[in-house]
Amino acid sequence: MAYDLKKESDVKEYVEKLGVEYRFGCYSEKKPEVCHLLGDYLEGIKKDFEKASKVYKSTCDDYGYAKSCYKYGNYSFLGKGKSGSKGEPRVAYQYYEKGCNLNDSDACLHSGLLLVSRSMPKEIDRDVPKGLQFLTKSCDMNNATACFYLSGMHISGVQKKPEDVAATTTTTTPAAAAAAGGKTVAVIKDTDYIVLKDMKKAFQFAYKACELRNMYACANLSQMYARGDGIEKNEKEAEKYKKLALEMQDEVKKQQETLSFQQGVGMPN
Secondary structure, eight states, rough: OOOOTTHHHHHHHHHHHHHHHHHHIISSSHHHHHHHHHHHHHHHSOOOHHHHHHHHHHHHHHHHHHHHHHHHHHHHTTTTSTTOOOOOOHHHHHHHHHHOOOOHHHHHHHHHHHHOOSSSTTTTTOOOHHHHHHHHHHHTTTTTHHHHHHHHHHHHHHEEHHHHHHHHHEEOOOHHHTTTTTTEEEOOOOGGEEEEOOOHHHHHHHHHHTTOOOOHHHHHHHHHHHHHSSSSSOHHHHHHHHHHHHHHHHHHHHEEEEEEHHHHHHOOO
């Protein structure tokens, strides 16, 4: 049957039929990719987050479908699909890690971010080396955001807990005291870093992230070329990547304007 998607009645019938097909493909034919589509259908069209959450979880648990593991990780982290839930970061991490082991780049990204960030929930034990492995795997699978984060980590380096560093590295050498006006200063050594500053690696990750269309990485790449950080100074290349970053910024603005306009257009009664 051909549907006229300009007619509201046809749209409704098409959507309902789609749901029937997804349920059959999932529950009768037991196709994991169709089960995941059913989850997306329940989430995006029916707005039934509780049922969507259950579908994503079972598709991950029963079939090892990586994208569903990632989606259920998101639901668990946000407490989505469970009435009154504030989120379960540990459960979220378990499903992100499972999705990453099944080679989903977004699951690897989120696994890594949970482990490296100081601002993540206290239920998650910080493990920067392991998080770095997850982020690297995600970047290797061409996840632009993971490559961008890796670049940032190598630009600044990743210290151990700042309070531990301050407690073990405070010194008042004559030169340091003179430079600080006689005040006590902290001299941070390489051993105080979990990830050392490395501008060459930072450049490599920024370059890849920019090639994968990460706007912020392109902006950083421009600055690196302008300053000669991690790469030979090159004003022409700096201008090239600055222009590219600005073009991407304009694209984002246009997309946001289009989205705002579409949200303002109501469905016919």
